[in-house]
Amino acid sequence: MIRKDAQTILSVKNLxxxxxxxxxLKGVNLEVKEGEVHAIMGRNGSGKSTFSKVLAGxxxxxxxxxxxxxxxxxxxxxEPDERALSGIFLAFQYPLEIPGVxxxxxxxxxxxxxxxxxxxxxxxxxxxxDLVEDKLDIVKMDPAFLQRSLNEGFSGGEKKRxxxxxxxxxxxxxxxxxxxxxxxxxxxxxxxxxxxxxLATPYTASLVITHYQRLLDYIExxxxxxxxxxxxxxxxxxxxxxxxxDKGYDFLDELNQKVLVEVGG
Amino acid sequence: xTLTTNLIFKPEEISLKxxxxxxxxxxxxEQKTVFNVELTGWIKELRQKAAYDVVKSxxxxxxxEEWRFTDLSSLLENEFKIAxxxxxxxxxxxxFIYPEAAQSRLVFVNGIYAPKLSNISAIPEGIYVGNLENxxxxxxxxxxxxxxxxxxxxxxxxxxxxxxxxxxxxxxFNKNIETxxxxxxxxxxxxxxxxxxxxxxxxxxxxxxxxxxxxxEQYGAIxxxxxxxxxxxxxxxxxxxxxxxxxxxxxxxxxxxxxxxxGFQIGKTAISQARNSRYSCVEVNLGAKLFRHNLEVNQQGExxxxxxxxxxxxxxxxxxxxxxxxxxxxxxxxxxxxHKYIIDEFAQGIFSGKVSVPHNAQLTNANQLNRNLxxxxxxxxxTKPELQITADNVKCSHGATVSQLEDDEIFYLRSRGLNEYxxxxxxxDAFAGEILDxxxxxxxxxxxxxxxxxxxxx
Numbered sequence: 001m002i003r004k005d006a007q008t009i010l011s012v013k014n015l016x017x018x019x020x021x022x023x024x025l026k027g028v029n030l031e032v033k034e035g036e037v038h039a040i041m042g043r044n045g046s047g048k049s050t051f052s053k054v055l056a057g058x059x060x061x062x063x064x065x066x067x068x069x070x071x072x073x074x075x076x077x078x079e080p081d082e083r084a085l086s087g088i089f090l091a092f093q094y095p096l097e098i099p100g101v102x103x104x105x106x107x108x109x110x111x112x113x114x115x116x117x118x119x120x121x122x123x124x125x126x127x128x129x130d131l132v133e134d135k136l137d138i139v140k141m142d143p144a145f146l147q148r149s150l151n152e153g154f155s156g157g158e159k160k161r162x163x164x165x166x167x168x169x170x171x172x173x174x175x176x177x178x179x180x181x182x183x184x185x186x187x188x189x190x191x192x193x194x195x196x197x198x199l200a201t202p203y204t205a206s207l208v209i210t211h212y213q214r215l216l217d218y219i220e221x222x223x224x225x226x227x228x229x230x231x232x233x234x235x236x237x238x239x240x241x242x243x244x245x246d247k248g249y250d251f252l253d254e255l256n257q258k259v260l261v262e263v264g265g
Numbered sequence: 266x267t268l269t270t271n272l273i274f275k276p277e278e279i280s281l282k283x284x285x286x287x288x289x290x291x292x293x294x295e296q297k298t299v300f301n302v303e304l305t306g307w308i309k310e311l312r313q314k315a316a317y318d319v320v321k322s323x324x325x326x327x328x329x330e331e332w333r334f335t336d337l338s339s340l341l342e343n344e345f346k347i348a349x350x351x352x353x354x355x356x357x358x359x360x361f362i363y364p365e366a367a368q369s370r371l372v373f374v375n376g377i378y379a380p381k382l383s384n385i386s387a388i389p390e391g392i393y394v395g396n397l398e399n400x401x402x403x404x405x406x407x408x409x410x411x412x413x414x415x416x417x418x419x420x421x422x423x424x425x426x427x428x429x430x431x432x433x434x435x436x437x438f439n440k441n442i443e444t445x446x447x448x449x450x451x452x453x454x455x456x457x458x459x460x461x462x463x464x465x466x467x468x469x470x471x472x473x474x475x476x477x478x479x480x481x482e483q484y485g486a487i488x489x490x491x492x493x494x495x496x497x498x499x500x501x502x503x504x505x506x507x508x509x510x511x512x513x514x515x516x517x518x519x520x521x522x523x524x525x526x527x528g529f530q531i532g533k534t535a536i537s538q539a540r541n542s543r544y545s546c547v548e549v550n551l552g553a554k555l556f557r558h559n560l561e562v563n564q565q566g567e568x569x570x571x572x573x574x575x576x577x578x579x580x581x582x583x584x585x586x587x588x589x590x591x592x593x594x595x596x597x598x599x600x601x602x603x604h605k606y607i608i609d610e611f612a613q614g615i616f617s618g619k620v621s622v623p624h625n626a627q628l629t630n631a632n633q634l635n636r637n638l639x640x641x642x643x644x645x646x647x648t649k650p651e652l653q654i655t656a657d658n659v660k661c662s663h664g665a666t667v668s669q670l671e672d673d674e675i676f677y678l679r680s681r682g683l684n685e686y687x688x689x690x691x692x693x694d695a696f697a698g699e700i701l702d703x704x705x706x707x708x709x710x711x712x713x714x715x716x717x718x719x720x721x722x723x
Binding site for chain 2: 057085110149
């Protein structure tokens with residue numbers, strides 16, 4: 001859904017970040033425009049998930065340099081909830097289980113926080129039930145899940161579908177999917193990917209973080225970036241994902257060597 | 266009819282350690298009993314026996330295993346005098362009244378029955394809800410089987426209560442009687458501005474065979490402003506509640522403790538369960554500078570069901586202690602217990618839960634869990650879930666968890682647009698809600714939910 005007149009949604013320059021004084025991100029650059037789907041691939045530990053958490057504002061990560069401009073605003077000055085309200089959505093790799101909070105109530109509170117932010121009226125339980133039932137179909141979720149505690153006792157697939165349901169309600173401008181495909185069987189993967197595709201518009205963008213090329217058969221990326229040791233070392237079209245699948249991640253070691261030589265490292 | 270017992274306490278016989286108790290005991294013995302004439306002799310004996318038990322006992326110290334973490338020295342700094350009668354108006358009671366139990370309410374102020382504040386117009390026939398003094402003759406004669414007859418009644422604070430027994434709250438359901446109306450027992454303390462006071466509420470609940478009772482037992486204080494804030498008017502509530510469930514009866518019990526921030530409470534709830542009876546308790550502890558609740562359940566027949574749920578909220582420098590003992594002695598018993606603590610600032614929580622499953626309690630199904638949420642680095646919990654099993658064909662579990670509000674949980678909620686305050690609120694509400702949602706009436710649930718939010722988020 002690439003448009004010629006598309007605005008830049010996200011611009012990341014030389015981003016570096018630490019956790020517990022250990023550098024994880026070592027200079028990430030990325031530009032995402034409206035309507036685009038970007039995939040970030042890489043080995044475990046390459047910094048993919050850290051990147052997604054830094055974008056969402058996780059307090060455990062310390063940004064040590066660089067900038068993140070989201071819709072023209074310096075994102076690093078914003079609290080996690082402000083980021084969420086302004087349209088950034090992170091679908092978690094491991095969604096948390098929160099006993100005692102009903103899924104329905106949680107979704108309503110989150111939805112109303114957004115309504116309030118947008119200056120719109122908050123909606124009551126009954127109106128909300130109607131609204132959420134329409135959205136359930138996107139992820140083929142059983143209404144019974146709404147009455148259960150948030151993610152408590154959900155299977156891996158159910159948790160991920162619940163993340164996409166939240167995304168459907170919050171209608172983000174930038175959806176970040178952190179390894180949403182890992183641990184899913186092919187049926188669940190299809191449902192989740194379909195949900196993401198249905199929610200894509202020419203004015204929103206997605207950042208799909210994944211370890212496996214398989215997901216990209218269902219969510220077709222416009223750009224594929226490869227992360228290695230806290231940097232994006234190469235970018236390309238969807239053929240890059242296939243190449244990576246073909247050659248395996250070990251091929252990155254050579255590639256990284258080449259990049260370092262090119263930049264004179 | 267009133268009487269004075271013969272004094273048992275003789276100051277010269279009492280050691281220094283016992284001197285503190287002695288002072289209170291002497292005041293207890295001077296209490297005039299208000300009771301119908303047929304049983305004066307029996308009550309007198311009961312009180313004398315209890316006074317002996319007090320004289321024989323010492324105050325517990327942290328050297329006693331069961332009091333290891335509960336230091337009573339802040340209680341002992343005060344010289345308590347028996348509280349005197351204080352007049353209140355219905356207006357003062359506003360914050361303590363529930364519409365669902367507006368006509369089934371029994372009120373005691375400073376341990377003294379307040380008929381003008383009570384309203385029992387919705388109590389159907391076959392049920393007695395009132396004070397000891399007005400109990401009718403038939404039940405009076407049966408009283409000797411129950412009052413002061415629970416096991417463990419020689420425990421020092423319980424004995425102290427009995428030694429000063431002058432009146433009490435009685436709820437008595439005759440055979441096969443049930444009502445949907447919850448009965449509200451309200452014990453209010455009005456702290457004196459002049460000197461520390463002690464009052465000793467006493468409750469007896471009898472559920473005869475096949476009856477069903479729903480009861481809300483509540484302790485509170487009338488103070489200027491929010492009673493949770495310490496105002497340096499110490500008082501001591503030494504409460505004893507005895508509950509008897511006869512064959513196949515059911516008691517749903519809610520116990521709310523919200524003494525003032527200066528108040529001390531030592532409370533005993535002793536329950537006897539005959540065969541096929543079902544007892545459930547939801548206790549919520551919010552108040553008191555220091556409290557100890559001893560909850561004792563004695564199974565006296567086969568196939569009883571016992572459910573104990575509790576929530577304790579502590580802040581400031583509060584000390585809150587719940588000790589429960591469930592003694593099973595017959596087959597096919599079921600017990601389920603969940604007690605939660607939310608502890609903030611410098612407060613200290615103590616939980617001890619003993620479930621005893623001896624050899625003749627085969628086919629028992631016992632579960633116990635204590636979960637604790639600590640909101641500050643200085644908050645502390647001492648927890649001791651304890652199963653004693655010698656039966657070999659039983660299903661039992663027990664455990665304790667201690668946690669904080671996890672950063673990851675807060676982040677997850679914030680990443681969905683909730684601000685930090687709302688995220689914390691939601692998590693604490695969820696933790697407390699599991700217990701509060703069990704409360705039998707809507708208005709109580711609503712009020713306590715607000716109160717928990719006020720206590721844990723400000």
